[in-house]
Amino acid sequence: MQQDYYTLRAQADIEYSIWSQPEKPRIDFAYDTSSIASGTEEIMNKLNEKLINENHQIETGVVAGYGLQYLNPLVQITFTDGTTVLYGPVTSDNIDDLINEALGNNRNPLDITIGMLHGNRNDIPTIDKHSFLQLEEERRLTRNLGFIDPDLINHYIARDGYLAVNSIFEKKLTDEEIRKEISDSGLAGRGGAFFPTGVKWGFLSSASTEDKYLVCNADEGDPGSWVNRILMEGDPHSIIEGMIIGALGTFANKGYIYIRSEYPLAISRMQKAIDDAYSLGILGQNILRSNFSFDLRIIKGAGAYVCGEETGLIASIQDSRGMPRIKPPFPANSGVFFNPTNVNNVESFASIPMIMRNGSNWYKEYGVESISGTKLFSISGDVKKAGIMELPWGVKITDVLETCGGISNNKPFKALQAGGPLAGYLPSSIAGTLELEPNQFKEHGALVGSGGLVFISDSACSIQLNLLFSQFVEDESCGRCTTCHGGNQRMTEIFRRISRGNGRIEDKANLDIIGNTLLYSNCVHGQASPTIMKNTVSHFADDYEDCVINKKCSGDVCSCPGLTKLIIVDQFDKKLDEAMNICPTGMIKKINGKYTINMKDCIRCGACIELAPEAIKKVSDGTTQEMPEFIPRIFSENHKSLTPHSVLIEPSSITTNVLVRGEKSLSGMENMTI
Numbered sequence: 001m002q003q004d005y006y007t008l009r010a011q012a013d014i015e016y017s018i019w020s021q022p023e024k025p026r027i028d029f030a031y032d033t034s035s036i037a038s039g040t041e042e043i044m045n046k047l048n049e050k051l052i053n054e055n056h057q058i059e060t061g062v063v064a065g066y067g068l069q070y071l072n073p074l075v076q077i078t079f080t081d082g083t084t085v086l087y088g089p090v091t092s093d094n095i096d097d098l099i100n101e102a103l104g105n106n107r108n109p110l111d112i113t114i115g116m117l118h119g120n121r122n123d124i125p126t127i128d129k130h131s132f133l134q135l136e137e138e139r140r141l142t143r144n145l146g147f148i149d150p151d152l153i154n155h156y157i158a159r160d161g162y163l164a165v166n167s168i169f170e171k172k173l174t175d176e177e178i179r180k181e182i183s184d185s186g187l188a189g190r191g192g193a194f195f196p197t198g199v200k201w202g203f204l205s206s207a208s209t210e211d212k213y214l215v216c217n218a219d220e221g222d223p224g225s226w227v228n229r230i231l232m233e234g235d236p237h238s239i240i241e242g243m244i245i246g247a248l249g250t251f252a253n254k255g256y257i258y259i260r261s262e263y264p265l266a267i268s269r270m271q272k273a274i275d276d277a278y279s280l281g282i283l284g285q286n287i288l289r290s291n292f293s294f295d296l297r298i299i300k301g302a303g304a305y306v307c308g309e310e311t312g313l314i315a316s317i318q319d320s321r322g323m324p325r326i327k328p329p330f331p332a333n334s335g336v337f338f339n340p341t342n343v344n345n346v347e348s349f350a351s352i353p354m355i356m357r358n359g360s361n362w363y364k365e366y367g368v369e370s371i372s373g374t375k376l377f378s379i380s381g382d383v384k385k386a387g388i389m390e391l392p393w394g395v396k397i398t399d400v401l402e403t404c405g406g407i408s409n410n411k412p413f414k415a416l417q418a419g420g421p422l423a424g425y426l427p428s429s430i431a432g433t434l435e436l437e438p439n440q441f442k443e444h445g446a447l448v449g450s451g452g453l454v455f456i457s458d459s460a461c462s463i464q465l466n467l468l469f470s471q472f473v474e475d476e477s478c479g480r481c482t483t484c485h486g487g488n489q490r491m492t493e494i495f496r497r498i499s500r501g502n503g504r505i506e507d508k509a510n511l512d513i514i515g516n517t518l519l520y521s522n523c524v525h526g527q528a529s530p531t532i533m534k535n536t537v538s539h540f541a542d543d544y545e546d547c548v549i550n551k552k553c554s555g556d557v558c559s560c561p562g563l564t565k566l567i568i569v570d571q572f573d574k575k576l577d578e579a580m581n582i583c584p585t586g587m588i589k590k591i592n593g594k595y596t597i598n599m600k601d602c603i604r605c606g607a608c609i610e611l612a613p614e615a616i617k618k619v620s621d622g623t624t625q626e627m628p629e630f631i632p633r634i635f636s637e638n639h640k641s642l643t644p645h646s647v648l649i650e651p652s653s654i655t656t657n658v659l660v661r662g663e664k665s666l667s668g669m670e671n672m673t674i
């Protein structure tokens with residue numbers, strides 16, 4: 001027998017109040033992909049072992065990370081009076097301190113204390129005072145991070161989860177009224193194109209077939225973007241609730257969440273959330289005792305970038321080869337299994353419940369004239385502090401950089417790459433004048449995109465960055481259009497040749513032709529793939545001319561391999577012996593007591609310079625260097641290191657295709673789960 005919302009809520013409130021004010025203190029580990037990458041599991045296991053061995057009266061549990069990834073691994077302690085405090089970065093050495101802290105044995109706050117999430121400890125500042133969070137006005141999308149165990153549906157329900165769905169049933173809102181509320185809120189699709197969500201739902205609602213599909217696009221393929229993952233791992237039910245409301249606003253009866261298989265934790269959390277929602281009668285037949293039914297399942301993608309494009313994604317769901325197809329027909333007319341379909345991004349769906357709960361005017365409290373609400377951004381690259389921020393539209397880029405502690409090693413800010421490989425990049429002279437607002441980026445030939453903000457220092461070389469992204473778009477082309485697969489190959493070849501020191505005057509004109517030809521590709525992947533190249537030639541013209549005409553490379557460490565050589569500047573540095581031993585090609589030799597480097601067979605791995613930075617220097621003196629015929633890609637084939645040496649993207653943000661070149665999955669789909 002299905003229960004009504006209020007019965008579910010009453011049970012959830014009891015469970016949540018016990019969790020929020022436990023009988024014994026509880027240590028919760030932030031358990032998400034970023035934390036796992038930072039070594040959380042090992043510390044968690046050691047702490048659990050100690051608690052059992054020493055019979056401490058302390059519970060343990062998990063929460064999702066608070067978004068301060070530079071302080072990972074994070075731990076929260078909830079004390080018996082309901083106070084919750086966040087700590088990090090935690091190491092195994094802190095285990096005793098944490099146990100004593102939980103037991104109330106410490107006189108002073110631990111030096112790893114970050115802030116108080118809620119409660120009343122006068123000696124600890126509240127979390128909103130934390131320097132990394134100074135640009136956040138209010139956590140709306142991320143309001144449950146740190147405040148729930150994401151695996152427990154009752155925690156979500158107790159924090160007003162599924163209240164919006166129930167209100168729609170109680171108030172008997174029509175599909176039109178739902179769409180109007182969403183349209184009035186000004187919510188624009190968070191997948192990067194910013195199409196008004198309410199309007200898009202209108203296309204599906206007018207279709208009159210028996211089956212209509214709602215698809216959540218959780219492919220998140222842009223390097224540097226992990227905002228969707230944060231939501232799936234941290235608050236999975238908000239996405240499910242958004243989809244149920246979307247179904248009510250469009251009369252869809254079936255739904256899919258398409259998640260890349262590189263996101264195993266997001267997949268398992270979403271699956272658990274779906275199973276729990278089914279078991280409480282929140283999904284399936286007669287949701288919350290209404291006449292409305294909606295079925296939802298997960299599809300795992302194999303990580304092909306173009307399967308994030310909605311028609312490629314639909315093809316992949318159908319077990320067809322994951323290739324974007326020609327539009328029209330648009331998905332609203334012919335989508336999954338040729339039925340009318342609507343595709344929305346994870347963050348778009350996660351925004352829906354709060355809009356329906358609080359109203360469109362509330363949602364518009366934040367934002368700018370052109371776009372309303374808050375947006376999640378994942379910030380990485382050459383910044384001192386990487387992490388997630390939920391920001392109102394309109395925040396200045398320079399403020400974001402300052403809040404992240406500035407550029408690593410206090411180097412100058414060279415460029416901003418926002419929104420992934422199709423969205424371009426802008427020099428600091430322009431990016432530093434912009435606010436986070438889509439039109440401002442467009443005016444300069446770039447896009448804000450889906451939420452990744454990668455800051456780049458002046459140690460990166462524009463040509464190498466360009467080569468990196470050229471290789472990416474070439475690898476990820478599905479191969480349907482000659483313009484796209486051929487054009488991107490030619491573009492990559494040109495940049496590879498330039499980086500080998502063989503740039504030609506006519507390259508610029510040829511790149512221009514390629515850029516224009518790519519516009520005649522079928523989908524946005526091909527059309528937008530020359531964006532970075534266009535930005536390089538126009539915004540980084542000095543770098544381009546230096547490499548092509550003056551044969552000089554401005555990047556640090558090993559950048560354009562044909563334009564740089566390594567020289568030894570201190571023969572007496574003790575590190576040189578180690579550098580000689582580590583060199584994979586044996587190109588560093590000691591002859592008659594003197595070290596030499598032979599550039600002819602040096603593969604420009606940069607290991608020696610990293611080991612002996614005072615003794616070995618990179619110079620680019622306008623001469624083209626001899627180099628091996630075959631040089632491995634500086635950026636690995638499988639995009640594990642999708643950045644030049646100087647740009648470190650948070651490890652867990654690397655989300656792209658794990659299939660190496662030539663092994664592209666036929667369907668783009670790994671398997672299906674119910």
Ligand SMILES: Cc1cc2nc3c(=O)[nH]c(=O)nc-3n(C[C@H](O)[C@H](O)[C@H](O)COP(=O)(O)O)c2cc1C
Nearest residue numbers: 189190191217219220221308309310344345348524
């Ligand atoms: C090559 C390519 C990759 C894309 N990848 C994604 C993605 O990973 N996630 C996403 O939501 N949208 C992606 N999009 C945009 C989708 O096609 C679609 O516009 C979006 O999912 C619509 O959702 P929204 O209206 O909520 O933004 C991609 C587009 C292209 C051309």
Ligand code: SF4
Nearest residue numbers: 480481484521523526
């Ligand atoms: S533009 Fe590129 S990715 Fe898009 S359909 Fe054509 S070949 Fe495929």
Ligand code: SF4
Nearest residue numbers: 583602603605606608
């Ligand atoms: S860059 Fe790599 S291959 Fe070249 S000399 Fe240094 S260690 Fe050897």
